[in-house]
Amino acid sequence: MGSEVKLSVLFTRDEIAATVNKLAAEIRQDYLSKNPILIAVLKGSFMFLSDLIRQLDFPLEVEFAQLSSYERGTESSGKIRVVQDVQSNIKGRHVLVIEDIIDTGFTAAFFLDHLRRKNPASLKLCALTDKPSRTQVKVNIDYLGLTIPDKFIVGYGLDWDERFRHLPDIYVVEDKG
Ligand code: IMP
Ligand code: MG
Numbered sequence: 001m002g003s004e005v006k007l008s009v010l011f012t013r014d015e016i017a018a019t020v021n022k023l024a025a026e027i028r029q030d031y032l033s034k035n036p037i038l039i040a041v042l043k044g045s046f047m048f049l050s051d052l053i054r055q056l057d058f059p060l061e062v063e064f065a066q067l068s069s070y071e072r073g074t075e076s077s078g079k080i081r082v083v084q085d086v087q088s089n090i091k092g093r094h095v096l097v098i099e100d101i102i103d104t105g106f107t108a109a110f111f112l113d114h115l116r117r118k119n120p121a122s123l124k125l126c127a128l129t130d131k132p133s134r135t136q137v138k139v140n141i142d143y144l145g146l147t148i149p150d151k152f153i154v155g156y157g158l159d160w161d162e163r164f165r166h167l168p169d170i171y172v173v174e175d176k177g
Contacts, residue, residue: 005163006175007154011146013168016128016156019145020048023126024055026143027096035059036094037120039086041111042066043165044100047157048128052098063088067107078136080110086118095120099127100157101148105137112139129153129170146170 011019040049042064053062066084095115102108108125115123126143133150154160155167164171 004175004177005160005173006177007164007171008174009169010148010151010153010172011156011170013156015146016170017051019128020051021055023128023143023145024052027052027126028056028058031056031060031094031096032058034094035061036096037061037063037086037088037090038096038098039063039065039090039115040098041100041107042084044157044159045098045128047165048100049098052126061088063090065111067111069107078104078106080107082111082114086115090115090118090120092119092121094122095124096143097123097125099125100129101153102127102130102139102141103134105135105139108139109137128156 038053038060040046063086065086068081068083070079097111099108112123112125124142125139127141128145129148130141130144131148131150151172152160153170153172154164155170157165159165160173
């Protein structure tokens, strides 16, 4: 177990850092005086969030939520549930959702819908990566980092069965052993 999984680098830590800087500059322009609430979707977004907010030099708040899809292996089933909801009141606030990856779109579409019912002043989505070839539900990504091929990726917060989240670069799983 473990050692036989083959990974190849897709994006280096430098490419990721440049992407995070670019996104931070866009977000700064739009949220400078809005005191937004950034909601990171656990677990995959934790590393992206922590790098992103250190590039944002204006007032903001941070929240976390955890969602779960009823999974079939690495395939999303499309049925999502909220495992841990946002703790603070987002009514009338400017909300920016921080996602690690948009795959089929089911998770983001569900969560945006869930948050919209709480009546935020505005609601936008920032995603580090998107797999457009896999889209089943169209979600508008207001701030997009990297477009990726139809491959399973790990590292920089993203896992394969809870493994590899800690890797500082993003890898494609070439061979699941
Ligand atoms: P969705 O298909 O857009 O609903 O994405 C569901 C979830 O599947 C994401 O939040 C990730 O946790 C996970 N996921 C999808 N593609 C990948 C991948 O390539 N690597 C790691 N996790 C992934
Ligand atoms: Mg995830």
